[in-house]
Amino acid sequence: MTRQEPPFEPAPPRATPADHATRVSRRGLFKGAGAAAVSAALLGARETLAREAAVADEVRTQGPGLVPITLRVNGEERKVQVEPRTTLLSALRLRLDLTGAKPVCERSQCGACTVWLDGQTVYACSVLAVEAEGREVTTVEGLGTPSDMHPVQAAFCAEDALQCGFCTPGMVMACAFAVKQHGKDLTEDQARAAVAGNLCRCGTHPHVLRAALRAAKGE
Ligand code: FES
Ligand code: FES
CATH class of the missing domain: 3.10.20.30 (Beta-grasp domain)
Known part of the structure; x- marks a missing residue:
């Protein structure tokens, strides 16, 4: 009788120590990463709470009265x-x-x-x-007094830069700021820009600009 050779079955692939180490370390990595993320989140939340508490200590609560x-x-x-x-x-x-x-x-x-x-x-x-x-x-009121006017206030009088006068205090403050900023080099465009946020219902703007330039030049 001839001896029958068993059919050839390739050995199942074996995990090498390297494979094993890789699998373990991947799992470990994910576990570790999860734990780290949770700890970081807890730490972050704790720090945020501590920071908010410190800010709350510093911030003065006011009102409603x-x-x-x-x-x-x-x-x-x-x-x-x-x-x-x-x-x-x-x-x-x-x-x-x-x-x-x-x-x-x-x-x-x-x-x-x-x-x-x-x-x-x-x-x-x-x-x-x-x-x-x-x-x-x-x-x-802090810019000048009737007896000791700021140059812009005096220039408003000299240039007749008001009609009803309701916009005038705001115009004076805006023009005085432009004069403070640019001094005698103040240009008409700069004066115009300085009062761009000030409306005059009486239409006194040309006089206001003349007053600003007059004050800047010290006339
Ligand atoms: S009252 Fe303040 S901008 Fe008009
Ligand atoms: S002078 Fe009347 S609103 Fe300007």
Whole structure:
């Protein structure tokens, strides 16, 4: 009898130590990555909470009732009580009796309420009084007095740069800012740009521009 050879069956592939190591390390990697992500998220959340708590400690909660604040207006410290929603314009006019800045549109469109905040023109109707605390506020009353006028105020008189006068305090503040910025080099275009956010219903703009240039040149 001839001996029958068993049919050839190739040996099943074996996992090599290298394969095993690779599989283990992939699984480990995913497990590790998941754990790391969870820990990072927890750490991140903890840090965020800690940061928010620190900010909350620093942030002063104000209102909704009256809040005592100190405003620095025209070089003087003025203590007032305002609601957090009170605008700088209302605080100036109703609490401090500085009525130069005018309420007209009360929505940042006409410029009648223009004052300086830290030397920059702003619409006082669109700044909260509490936001102005600790900053330098200058109103038209602080620019000059009838007996000692600012050059821009004097130039407005000389150039007849007003009719009803309602826009005038805001125009004066905007022009005085342009003169402060450009000095005697102020051009008509720059003056025009300076009062671009100030409307005059009486149409006095040409006189306003002449007044600004006159003040800049020290005439
Ligand atoms: S009242 Fe403030 S811009 Fe008109
Ligand atoms: S002078 Fe009347 S709004 Fe300007």
